Structures are given as structure tokens and as C-alpha cells.
Amino acid sequence: MPIVQIEMIEGRSVEKKRKMVKGITEAIVEAIGCEPGAVRIIIRDIAKHNIGDGGELMSDK
Amino acid sequence: MPIVQIEMIEGRSVEKKRKMVKGITEAIVEAIGCEPGAVRIIIRDIAKHNIGDGGELMSDK
Amino acid sequence: MPIVQIEMIEGRSVEKKRKMVKGITEAIVEAIGCEPGAVRIIIRDIAKHNIGDGGELMSDK
Amino acid sequence: MPIVQIEMIEGRSVEKKRKMVKGITEAIVEAIGCEPGAVRIIIRDIAKHNIGDGGELMSDK
Amino acid sequence: MPIVQIEMIEGRSVEKKRKMVKGITEAIVEAIGCEPGAVRIIIRDIAKHNIGDGGELMSDK
Amino acid sequence: MPIVQIEMIEGRSVEKKRKMVKGITEAIVEAIGCEPGAVRIIIRDIAKHNIGDGGELMSDK
Numbered sequence: 001m002p003i004v005q006i007e008m009i010e011g012r013s014v015e016k017k018r019k020m021v022k023g024i025t026e027a028i029v030e031a032i033g034c035e036p037g038a039v040r041i042i043i044r045d046i047a048k049h050n051i052g053d054g055g056e057l058m059s060d061k
Numbered sequence: 062m063p064i065v066q067i068e069m070i071e072g073r074s075v076e077k078k079r080k081m082v083k084g085i086t087e088a089i090v091e092a093i094g095c096e097p098g099a100v101r102i103i104i105r106d107i108a109k110h111n112i113g114d115g116g117e118l119m120s121d122k
Numbered sequence: 123m124p125i126v127q128i129e130m131i132e133g134r135s136v137e138k139k140r141k142m143v144k145g146i147t148e149a150i151v152e153a154i155g156c157e158p159g160a161v162r163i164i165i166r167d168i169a170k171h172n173i174g175d176g177g178e179l180m181s182d183k
Numbered sequence: 184m185p186i187v188q189i190e191m192i193e194g195r196s197v198e199k200k201r202k203m204v205k206g207i208t209e210a211i212v213e214a215i216g217c218e219p220g221a222v223r224i225i226i227r228d229i230a231k232h233n234i235g236d237g238g239e240l241m242s243d244k
Numbered sequence: 245m246p247i248v249q250i251e252m253i254e255g256r257s258v259e260k261k262r263k264m265v266k267g268i269t270e271a272i273v274e275a276i277g278c279e280p281g282a283v284r285i286i287i288r289d290i291a292k293h294n295i296g297d298g299g300e301l302m303s304d305k
Numbered sequence: 306m307p308i309v310q311i312e313m314i315e316g317r318s319v320e321k322k323r324k325m326v327k328g329i330t331e332a333i334v335e336a337i338g339c340e341p342g343a344v345r346i347i348i349r350d351i352a353k354h355n356i357g358d359g360g361e362l363m364s365d366k
Contacts, residue, residue: 001356002313003247003284004235005190007066007103008337009306014232016337018243021235023332031325032317040247040284041235042190044105044227049075051306052065052082052102060079062130062173064308064345068188068225069124069154077154084149092142093134101308101345105227110197112123113187113204113224121201125186125223126296127251129310129347136293140304143296162186162223163296164251166288166349171319174309174326174346182323184252184295191246195276203275210267215252215260234245248357249312258354262365265357285357286312288349 002028003040009058010045017043063089064101070119071106078104124150125162131180132167139165185211186223192241193228200226246272247284253302254289261287307333308345314363315350322348 025039048059109120147161170181208222231242292303330344353364
């Protein structure tokens with residue numbers, strides 16, 4: 001713990017995810033004082049036709 | 062907010078998802094009085110071999 | 123299935139949740155053609171100090 | 184209910200998932216006394232480049 | 245990993261949760277061959293007025 | 306989007322959550338280049354008797 005789950009639009013590179021995971025972990029450690037090894041992050045890539053925004057699919061916008 | 066996450070069996074068409082997202086958003090807006098633009102929906106398609114129902118995989122039924 | 127999880131700001135009445143659950147279920151049934159009894163909905167009430175929006179807690183806005 | 188969501192590293196066989204779903208369902212039934220048919224399980228397979236552990240992607244370890 | 249999230253109706257005793265956590269962990273270890281220490285379980289207690297079943301709140305049934 | 310859900314042990318102060326939400330949002334913006342206003346974060350406080358770790362409740366450790 002903490003366990004972090006992130007939903008984001010698919011297509012981000014592994015390099016961006018690597019940077020994101022590093023930055024989020026550092027932010028949590030600094031804010032709450034836990035060990036970095038305690039932070040687990042799950043990223044879920046979501047296709048635009050699986051996201052609804054204001055009643056429309058994001059793929060239709 | 063609200064944020065809606067939906068798990069459903071994979072294979073539904075984009076047309077069905079479009080209709081579902083529209084209908085759910087309207088239902089939430091009517092029930093709680095928020096703006097349509099505040100409703101965010103995430104759909105996750107799940108394969109039948111990743112669903113357990115009564116101790117069995119749905120793909121085995 | 124489908125399984126629906128909804129995060130919303132705490133404080134909505136049971137009457138609003140009742141209406142919301144009915145409306146969402148009808149919208150899903152109409153869109154994808156499943157049985158009403160197959161739709162399971164979980165509502166999670168979230169305090170404003172547990173929601174981040176644009177880098178700020180919603181309770182600070 | 185109960186509804187169980189499991190995130191695990193992708194690549195497990197259907198046979199292992201079958202055994203896991205059976206075992207988890209039995210464990211829940213024995214512990215809380217519900218019907219097996221009430222237990223719904225969702226498995227989400229996660230790629231190693233979508234898992235952060237201690238600030239690093241699991242695919243980098 | 246694996247990470248397990250369980251939604252269940254509120255009111256189960258700590259003793260039942262203790263037994264459930266033990267049983268689920270053993271079932272996962274036996275099925276997929278991971279270490280017990282790798283299994284993390286989150287239980288979320290849900291009030292009946294926050295559960296929709298077939299279009300109705302569970303608290304209305 | 307992105308939508309971030311965080312499970313953590315209950316008891317952290319609002320001040321720590323404020324700092325955490327700010328830091329996570331900045332880390333995501335820097336890594337993937339989205340607008341800060343697009344980042345939505347949900348924090349769920351979990352009691353130790355609702356967390357399983359290695360087959361035991363965290364409250365028993």
C-alpha cells in the first residue's frame with residue numbers, strides 16, 4: 001500500500017509510463033512518508049470507443 | 062464526477078456502447094441533477110475466460 | 123454482468139440513488155439487450171477531501 | 184455479491200485461472216456462508232510495462 | 245501482485261474477513277504458484293442502499 | 306482522463322492528501338503532457354481490518 005490504479009487513453013509510450021510511474025511514486029513517498037517499495041501502480045490503457053464523456057464516446061468527438 | 066466503470070463481456074459493438082453511454086449519462090443527469098459533461102464512463106471488455114461465476118469460468122459454461 | 127461501479131460525491135439521498143439505479147439499469151438493458159437482473163451496480167460515496175481535481179482537493183475549491 | 188476483481192501479471196493459462204476461480208469461490212463461501220452462485224469474479228491481465236513497483240516498471244526489472 | 249479487490253455487503257465480522265483473506269490467499273497461491281506475501285487483498289464494505297440489483301436498491305428488497 | 310484511484314490505509318491527514326494530489330497531478334502532467342484539469346484523483350481510505358497481506362489481516366500484524 002498505497003495501491004494506485006490509473007485509467008488513461010491508450011497509446012502512451014512505455015517511456016512516458018516509466019516517467020509517470022517514477023514521478024507518481026516519488027510524489028506519494030514525499031507526501032505521506034511511505035517507502036517507495038510500498039507503492040504499487042496499475043495502468044489500464046482504455047480505447048477511445050470505451051470512454052464516455054458527456055454522453056458521447058470519446059472516439060466520436 | 063460521477064465516474065462510472067463498467068465491466069461487461071467482450072464483443073459488444075461500438076454502436077451498442079454509444080447507445081449505452083448516452084443512456085447511462087441521461088439517467089444519471091436526471092437522477093442527481095449534474096451536468097452531462099460531468100459524467101465520465103469507462104467501459105472494460107472482459108473475455109469469458111476472465112470471468113468467474115459460481116466457481117466456474119464463464120467460458121466453461 | 124454487466125457490473126457497474128460509480129464514484130460520486132457523498133451526500134446524495136437514497137431517493138436519488140434509487141432513481142439513478144433504476145435509470146442506469148434500464149439504459150443498459152435497452153442498449154445491449156441483457157436481462158435487468160443481470161445488472162449489478164455498486165455506488166461509492168466519496169468525500170470532497172478524497173477527490174483531486176486539477177491538482178487540488180475538491181474540498182479546497 | 185461478493186464481487187471480486189483481480190489484477191495479475193498477464194500470461195497465466197486458462198487452466199490456472201479455472202483453478203483459481205474455483206478455489207477463491209470455495210474460500211469465500213466457506214468464510215462468509217454465501218451461495219457459490221453469488222460470487223462473481225473478474226480477472227484483469229496486466230502487462231509488465233503497465234505495472235509500477237517501487238517507482239520502476241515491472242518490465243524494467 | 246496479484247491484487248484482489250472485494251466488494252461485499254457491509255456487516256461481516258472481522259473473524260469472517262480473517263478467514264476469507266486466509267482462504268483466498270491460499271487458493272491463489274495453490275492455483276498460480278506465487279508467494280503468499282505477494283497477494284494483497286482490499287475489502288470494501290458496501291451498504292445495501294449503495295447496491296443496485298435488477299434496477300432496485302438492495303435495501304428496498 | 307487520466308483517472309487515478311488510490312487505496313491507502315486510513316488515517317492520513319487532509320494536509321497529506323492535499324500534498325499527494327498536487328504531486329501526483331504534476332507528475333502525470335510532466336510525464337504525459339496532459340492538462341492539470343484533466344487529472345481526476347479518487348482516494349479511498351481502507352481500514353487495516355479490510356486489508357489482507359500475505360494471508361493475514363493487516364490489523365492482526
